[in-house]
Amino acid sequence: MTTTNTHDPSSLDRIRDAVVGQSNSRRALLLMAPLIAFELLVFVIPFFILLRISVASGSADLPYEPGTWSLDAYSSVIENILSFDLFWSILVYSFVLGGAVTIVTVGIALFYAYAIWRSNGLVKSLLLFSVILPLLTTLVIRTYAFTPLLSPTGTVNDILLSLNLLSEPIQFVPGTVGAGIGQLYIVLPYAVLAIYSVMATIDWDIVEAARDLGASRPRSVVEVVVPQVMPGVIVATVISFAWSVGSYAAPGLLSDNYTFAIYIERLLLTDQRYPTAAAFSVIMLVLMLISTGALFAILNRFGGDFDLA
Amino acid sequence: MTSTLHRETVENRVFRASYLALLVFMLLPLFVVVVTSFSQAGRLAFPPESYSLVWYGEFFESTRWLRAFTNSIIIGVGTALLASFLGVTGAFGQELDTDDSLGAILQPLVLIPLLIPPVVLGITLLMYFSEVGLRGSYASIILAHTLWATPLVYFVMRSVFSRFDWQQLDAAHDLGAGPVRSFVHVVLPNVKHGILVGALLAFIISLQEFVMALFLSTPSTTTIPVLAWTQIRQALDPMVSVVSTFLILISIGAIVLAAIATNLEWLSKQLS
Numbered sequence: 003m004t005t006t007n008t009h010d011p012s013s014l015d016r017i018r019d020a021v022v023g024q025s026n027s028r029r030a031l032l033l034m035a036p037l038i039a040f041e042l043l044v045f046v047i048p049f050f051i052l053l054r055i056s057v058a059s060g061s062a063d064l065p066y067e068p069g070t071w072s073l074d075a076y077s078s079v080i081e082n083i084l085s086f087d088l089f090w091s092i093l094v095y096s097f098v099l100g101g102a103v104t105i106v107t108v109g110i111a112l113f114y115a116y117a118i119w120r121s122n123g124l125v126k127s128l129l130l131f132s133v134i135l136p137l138l139t140t141l142v143i144r145t146y147a148f149t150p151l152l153s154p155t156g157t158v159n160d161i162l163l164s165l166n167l168l169s170e171p172i173q174f175v176p177g178t179v180g181a182g183i184g185q186l187y188i189v190l191p192y193a194v195l196a197i198y199s200v201m202a203t204i205d206w207d208i209v210e211a212a213r214d215l216g217a218s219r220p221r222s223v224v225e226v227v228v229p230q231v232m233p234g235v236i237v238a239t240v241i242s243f244a245w246s247v248g249s250y251a252a253p254g255l256l257s258d259n260y261t262f263a264i265y266i267e268r269l270l271l272t273d274q275r276y277p278t279a280a281a282f283s284v285i286m287l288v289l290m291l292i293s294t295g296a297l298f299a300i301l302n303r304f305g306g307d308f309d310l311a
Numbered sequence: 312m313t314s315t316l317h318r319e320t321v322e323n324r325v326f327r328a329s330y331l332a333l334l335v336f337m338l339l340p341l342f343v344v345v346v347t348s349f350s351q352a353g354r355l356a357f358p359p360e361s362y363s364l365v366w367y368g369e370f371f372e373s374t375r376w377l378r379a380f381t382n383s384i385i386i387g388v389g390t391a392l393l394a395s396f397l398g399v400t401g402a403f404g405q406e407l408d409t410d411d412s413l414g415a416i417l418q419p420l421v422l423i424p425l426l427i428p429p430v431v432l433g434i435t436l437l438m439y440f441s442e443v444g445l446r447g448s449y450a451s452i453i454l455a456h457t458l459w460a461t462p463l464v465y466f467v468m469r470s471v472f473s474r475f476d477w478q479q480l481d482a483a484h485d486l487g488a489g490p491v492r493s494f495v496h497v498v499l500p501n502v503k504h505g506i507l508v509g510a511l512l513a514f515i516i517s518l519q520e521f522v523m524a525l526f527l528s529t530p531s532t533t534t535i536p537v538l539a540w541t542q543i544r545q546a547l548d549p550m551v552s553v554v555s556t557f558l559i560l561i562s563i564g565a566i567v568l569a570a571i572a573t574n575l576e577w578l579s580k581q582l583s
Contacts, residue, residue, distance in 0.1 A: 029490060033404025034417060037397045037461070041420050044454050048439035055438055110333065117330035129330070132337040138562030139341060140519035140536040143555040146543050147340035150347065150357040157357050187340065219322060240426070248428020250522050255543065263430035267526075270434050280438070283431045294426075 056280035065276040075281035089282065096262045096286070097293070099178065100247030103185045107242045108235060110186075111193035115231070116223065118194070119201045133198075137191045145184040145255050152180050152256075175256045184252030189245050193238035200234030201227070236301045240294055247290055262286050341559065348552035355547040366549045376554060378531075379538040382449075383518055386534060389453040390460050390517035395510040397457065398464025403498070406472045421465050424458045432458065433526035440527065447529040455523040460513035467512065471505030504573045511565045518558065 059072035082089040118129045136144055151157045152174035159171040174180040204227065212222040228235070250263040260268075262282065269279035343357050348366060350359030370376055401421070405414045424432060432455070440451045475498065483493035521536030528537050535558065539551045 027407075027409050030404045030406075030408035031413070033400045033407065034413060035404075037401030037404075037421065037465070038413075038417065040397050040457070040461070041417075044436070044458055045420070045424055048435045051439050051442060052435045114330060114333050117326070117333075121330075129334060132334050134566075135341060135559075135563075136337060138515055138519070138566065139344075139555065139559055140521055140539070142521050142536045142539045142543070143344055143551065143558065144340055146539070146547075146551060147343040149547060150343060150355050151339070187336075190337070219319075244426045244428065248430060250428070250430050251540075263428055263522075266430055266434060270437070271526075276438065279434060283434065287427070287431060290428075 052280050053284065055276050056284050058277050060275060060277050065274045072277075075277035076285070079278060079281050079285060083285075092260050092262050092265050093286070093289070095259055096247050096249075097289075099182060099185070099249065099253065099261065100243055103182055103189065103246040103249075104239060104242040106182075107186055107189050107193050107246075108197075108238050111190060111197050111238055112228065112231070112235065114190075114194045115198040115201050115234075116227065118198055119204075133191045133194045136187065137195075141188050141251050142255075144187055145252050148180060148184050148187070148256060149175055152183065176258050178257055178259060180256035181249075181253040181259070184256045185246050185249045188249070188252060189242045192241050196237040196241065197231055197234035200231045204230050232301065236298060239297055239301060243294060243297060244290060247293075248286075344552050344555045345559070347549050348556045350549045350552075353548050355549055355552070359549075366553045369550060370553045370557075373550075375538065376535075376550070379533050379535045380554075380557075382528075382532055383534040383536075385449060386452050386456060386524075386532075387514045387517040389449065390456040391510045391514040393453060393457045394460035394464045394513035395506060397461050398468050398509055398513075399502075399506055401461075402465050402468035402472055403494075405469070406475075406477070421462050425462050429459075429520070429522035430526075433523040436523065437526045446527070447532065449532055451527045452524050452532060452534070453517075455527055456517040456520055457513075459520060459523075460516045463512045463516065464509035467505055467509040468502070471502050475501055507572050508569050511569045515562055515565055518561065 055066055056075055057071055057073060058066045058068065059070040059074055061067040079089055083093060084090075114129070114133070118126060118133075121129060149156070153159070154171040154173050156175070158174070159168070162168045163171060174183070208230075209222050209226050212226045213219065217225065247261075248263050249261055250267070253259060253261045254264050266279050266283055269275045269282065347355055347357055347359055349362045349364065350356070351361040351363035351365055352359060401417065405417060408414055436451070436455050436458075437446070440446045445451045445454075479497050479501075480493055483497045488496065519536060521534070521540060524534045524537050525540060528534060535554055539554060542548075542551055
């Protein structure tokens with residue numbers, strides 16, 4: 003190869019240019035191929051199978067009847083929802099829990115990210131550490147630790163009772179309050195990091211300028227810092243909402259209520275009703291997609307209105 | 312003047328008290344887990360009435376837990392390897408790509424699995440793996456975890472590659488290095504700490520993920536979080552705290568390793 007090259011350098015250059023120019027995009031394609039193949043095989047195709055099973059008919063002895071086409075699963079789920087039956091209450095509970103957790107999470111995350119941003123030295127490291135450490139722990143364990151804390155005989159009730167703030171213990175766990183706190187604890191670290199990563203790029207002088215111009219401190223934060231971290235707030239909101247509406251571990255361990263995730267598991271593993279489980283999943287995914295899109299649009303507008311830059 | 316000063320100190324105090332309260336909230340559950348692992352009683356209570364290492368002894372005698380531990384490590388390593396390979400090649404390919412049409416599809420496609428409730432992903436993959444006959448294998452859980460770990464590796468690598476000076480690669484090509492050689496000698500030394508951080512992230516994600524694993528595992532492939540979940544629902548004994556303490560330690564170890572790796576990189580740059 004090298005000998006031919008030295009004989010005819012000009013043709014070599016042409017070949018080399020052609021090879022490099024062409025092969026760059028071919029090589030890029032070749033490099034991306036495994037990832038694309040993986041996403042197709044493990045994500046896209048499975049979803050088509052989920053869709054396919056959602057339009058198959060149920061069967062008495064099999065999870066579903068292969069090769070059949072039927073909209074029974076959809077019509078039964080939608081009918082159930084429209085008559086405010088079990089599926090409706092599960093749907094509402096999932097969205098109310100998810101919405102409430104999202105609002106509280108984003109509020110706290112904004113404050114905590116601000117505290118990290120404004121602190122320095124050891125306090126800053128400690129605050130960051132407190133966000134990252136829970137991320138490294140499995141959510142089963144993060145959630146389970148709330149049981150001895152929040153149960154009627156737990157630590158929090160003991161303290162409140164001994165301070166005479168309560169006359170009888172409150173049952174946080176099992177209950178919706180406990181599930182909400184557990185879920186908040188699961189998503190809060192992600193929300194804080196999403197907001198902090200944007201906040202860290204803001205110039206503090208802008209806030210200082212607002213204060214020099216007479217803005218009070220809370221006002222300078224709300225009107226100067228918040229609009230600038232809107233991209234982080236949007237990410238935090240979308241993540242918290244998607245994960246909390248679909249929450250499974252926290253409500254499963256800390257409450258007796260059904261979220262849709264828990265109910266789908268039941269439909270699938272206990273009742274073996276694959277088409278119904280698939281149809282309910284598809285419906286919930288569509289509803290989540292719509293509500294996340296709406297949230298996104300609202301927050302984007304809010305961010306735009308306040309944009310100072 | 313005095314009133315504004317007074318207001319500022321009050322504000323400061325409220326501010327500090329609030330974030331310290333949140334700090335306690337963030338660390339308290341983990342603290343509870345570690346402390347209760349040293350409890351002597353069979354019932355989970357915080358604070359425990361008496362302390363001992365009984366449950367640590369139980370752990371090392373329990374074949375179920377040790378088995379789950381091995382499973383978790385196998386699946387974690389598998390996920391780390393697969394996710395790093397996919398994430399690194401994908402991000403590198405996208406960096407080389409001259410037109411962005413494929414990348415415009417790839418990026419959201421890689422990201423979307425993160426936003427789908429894990430239960431839905433779990434049942435979807437359960438149905439799929441039953442169809443293709445992978446159900447009950449390590450591979451099924453590794454593939455599922457890779458679906459979640461890949462986006463992180465991919466985005467870490469994209470940011471690492473975006474800081475890489477691509478003229479160096481062109482220079483290597485001009486000097487006659489082939490694509491593999493130029494990658495190994497020119498690109499790799501610059502991005503290897505990024506790859507390590509990505510792989511460790513993938514490992515940690517796999518180590519903690521449990522919803523998908525719950526659907527996909529069988530008694531012989533049960534991972535630690537799944538076994539913890541089934542145990543917790545039967546009885547609240549401190550064994551889960553012991554296991555959790557080990558998991559926390561492993562994760563901290565992984566982070567320290569990543570920090571040392573990136574720092575050594577920094578150190579070697581300072582010295583050379």
